[in-house]
Amino acid sequence: MIRTVLAMFTLALWTSVAAGQSDPVSERKSLMKGNLEGARNIVKMVRGQNSFDLEQVTAAFEQWTDTAKKLPNLFPEPPAQGTKTRALPKIWENKADFEAKIAAFAKAVSESRDKAKTLDELKIAFPPVNDACVDCHELYRRPQ
Amino acid sequence: MIRAWLLLALLLVFVVGLVWLFTTPAKVSAIELTPYAPDLDNGKTMFNAGGCASCHAPNPKERNRLGGGMALKSPFGTFYSPNISPHPGDGIGGWSEADFLTAMWKGTSPGGLHYYPVFPYTSYQRMRLSDVRDLFAYLKTLPPVEGKVRSHNLPVYLRVRRAVGVWKFLFLDGRQFARDPTQSEEWNRGAYLVTGPAHCAECHSPRNVFGAIVSTQRFAGGPDPEGSDGWIPNITAAGIGDYAQEDIVRVLESGDLPNGDSVGGAMRGVVRNTAELSADDRRAIAAYIKSLPPVEGPTRR
Numbered sequence: 175m176i177r178t179v180l181a182m183f184t185l186a187l188w189t190s191v192a193a194g195q196s197d198p199v200s201e202r203k204s205l206m207k208g209n210l211e212g213a214r215n216i217v218k219m220v221r222g223q224n225s226f227d228l229e230q231v232t233a234a235f236e237q238w239t240d241t242a243k244k245l246p247n248l249f250p251e252p253p254a255q256g257t258k259t260r261a262l263p264k265i266w267e268n269k270a271d272f273e274a275k276i277a278a279f280a281k282a283v284s285e286s287r288d289k290a291k292t293l294d295e296l297k298i299a300f301p302p303v304n305d306a307c308v309d310c311h312e313l314y315r316r317p318q
Numbered sequence: 319m320i321r322a323w324l325l326l327a328l329l330l331v332f333v334v335g336l337v338w339l340f341t342t343p344a345k346v347s348a349i350e351l352t353p354y355a356p357d358l359d360n361g362k363t364m365f366n367a368g369g370c371a372s373c374h375a376p377n378p379k380e381r382n383r384l385g386g387g388m389a390l391k392s393p394f395g396t397f398y399s400p401n402i403s404p405h406p407g408d409g410i411g412g413w414s415e416a417d418f419l420t421a422m423w424k425g426t427s428p429g430g431l432h433y434y435p436v437f438p439y440t441s442y443q444r445m446r447l448s449d450v451r452d453l454f455a456y457l458k459t460l461p462p463v464e465g466k467v468r469s470h471n472l473p474v475y476l477r478v479r480r481a482v483g484v485w486k487f488l489f490l491d492g493r494q495f496a497r498d499p500t501q502s503e504e505w506n507r508g509a510y511l512v513t514g515p516a517h518c519a520e521c522h523s524p525r526n527v528f529g530a531i532v533s534t535q536r537f538a539g540g541p542d543p544e545g546s547d548g549w550i551p552n553i554t555a556a557g558i559g560d561y562a563q564e565d566i567v568r569v570l571e572s573g574d575l576p577n578g579d580s581v582g583g584a585m586r587g588v589v590r591n592t593a594e595l596s597a598d599d600r601r602a603i604a605a606y607i608k609s610l611p612p613v614e615g616p617t618r619r
Contacts, residue, residue: 214578262546304580308573311582317548 199259202248205241212237213307216300219293226293235287238303242280246273260316272314279306341483343426348416354451361456364449366594368442368515370457372587373399381590384409385463390436391544394529395472397436405462418454419447425486432482434470435489435529441517444495449515489530501609504598508606511599516592518607521584522553524616537607538615548583549618556612566604570595 212234218224219231252266253259265272283306286299365371371381376388386399403409410418417428425439426432433439442450475481495514497506512518523531524540539552551557558566565576570592573581581589592600 210578217574217578260548308580308582308586311580312586315582316546317542317550317583317585 198248198250199253199257199261202245202261203259205237205244205248208237209241209307213304216296220297220300226296228291231290231296235283235290238279238283239287242276242283245276245279260318262314262316265314268313272310275306275310275314279303279310282306337484340487341432341480343430343432343483344420344424345426345430346416346419346423348414351415351419351451354448356452356455357448358452358456358459360449361452361454363595363599364445364453364515365456366591367511367599368453369517369588369591370402372584372591374402378587378590382460383463384457384460385465385467387465387467392436392529393543393545394476395470397434397470397472398467400467401463401465402457403460403463404458405464408464408466409462410457411462413454415451415454418457419450422450422453423492425482425490432479432486434476434482435485438517438520440490440531441514441520443490443492444510444514446494446510446514485528485530488528502605504602504605505609507599508602508604511603512606516603518553521550535613535615537610538613540616541618544584546583552613552615553607554610554613555608556614558607559612561608563601563604563608566607567597567600570600570603571597 212230215224215227215230216234219226249261249265249272252263253261282302286303290296290299370384371378373388373390374384374386375381376385377383384401384403386401386403388399390397390399401409404411406412413428420426420428421433421437422439422442422445424443425435425437495510498509501509519531519536521543522539523536524538525543526532537552537554539550539557542548542550561576568574568576569581570589572593573586573589575581580586592603595603
């Protein structure tokens with residue numbers, strides 16, 4: 175009995191881990207979606223369309239911190255033909271540069287995350303993060 | 319019988335002669351140019367509106383160093399942008415004003431060869447004489463960069479430059495910009511910038527098998543000509559009809575899209591150009607883009 179339970183548990187753990195690893199495409203897509211969500215909220219505050227909301231700002235920076243941690247492992251190999259992705263093959267041709275861009279993003283996020291407690295601070299803290307996103311997207315993200 | 323053959327031969331000679339005539343690279347003569355004091359500030363505006371740096375300055379942080387050599391992939395092969403810095407041997411330092419006008423308006427090199435239309439003279443031909451002269455004067459003030467650029471990587475049948483003459487005969491209309499008196503000053507300025515120097519339609523339109531813009535679908539987007547499987551967005555009202563003029567201004571100023579995302583890819587380089595324009599020029603471009611009637615582009619596979 176206990177052996178069966180253990181076996182099933184191991185199997186369940188193994189499949190969930192494998193599933194998580196085998197689909198980096200959908201994982202990075204959902205991360206990017208979340209990142210955009212956070213950016214959109216913040217842009218609205220910066221432009222004065224929404225009022226400043228520290229909770230949303232903190233959530234966005236947490237999301238980006240999480241992303242920065244995960245990104246280096248989410249581009250293991252070029253996607254198979256026909257995969258729906260905007261990740262360009264250039265990523266794997268210039269892997270070192272691509273990784274440097276991720277590191278720059280991580281740095282921007284960690285340097286800015288505790289410096290966005292007010293709207294005025296946010297206006298200074300957000301642009302470096304946005305620039306880091308853009309820097310990478312310029313070269314490595316396919317047009318729509 | 320012999321007479322029939324002779325007639326046929328004559329006809330052939332005539333046709334070949336006609337084609338030769340039609341495909342002769344056109345030039346602008348220096349005699350037509352009256353003395354002129356160029357406006358360097360306007361030349362710089364034309365440089366930024368024209369997006370010269372996007373294709374000719376390999377380092378985006380050194381927009382003034384126009385050494386070229388950047389690869390531009392296309393369905394026809396890979397093109398390498400030439401050195402247009404004022405270097406006397408490797409760039410355009412030895413060019414006359416007439417040479418430059420000939421290149422911009424006629425797509426012909428000083429040596430009398432057709433340029434491939436990857437150089438967007440189909441749009442630059444719309445530019446005003448004074449604007450092209452100012453641009454030339456401005457380019458002359460930039461640092462000369464050493465280095466000849468490698469030649470294009472094209473299939474054999476496209477290396478016959480004369481064939482580009484046929485293309486020009488079909489697709490280069492030779493018309494300059496004509497203002498629309500029923501529209502505002504701002505709209506006309508925008509229309510001039512968009513259809514002339516800024517050459518927006520060159521990327522934001524589908525192309526036919528000859529690589530020419532499908533004129534009925536101008537600005538309606540299409541497959542990325544660089545072959546990324548990506549899609550260049552439709553910028554008529556059918557694509558961005560929900561953008562306000564302010565939204566378009568913001569895209570041109572910072573690259574920020576209304577949905578919180580930012581433009582990437584080649585458009586990022588375009589934004590580096592348009593960010594340098596005056597606020598009025600960005601507003602003008604936006605006014606014109608905003609006025610484009612809805613046109614459906616090709617459907618994506």
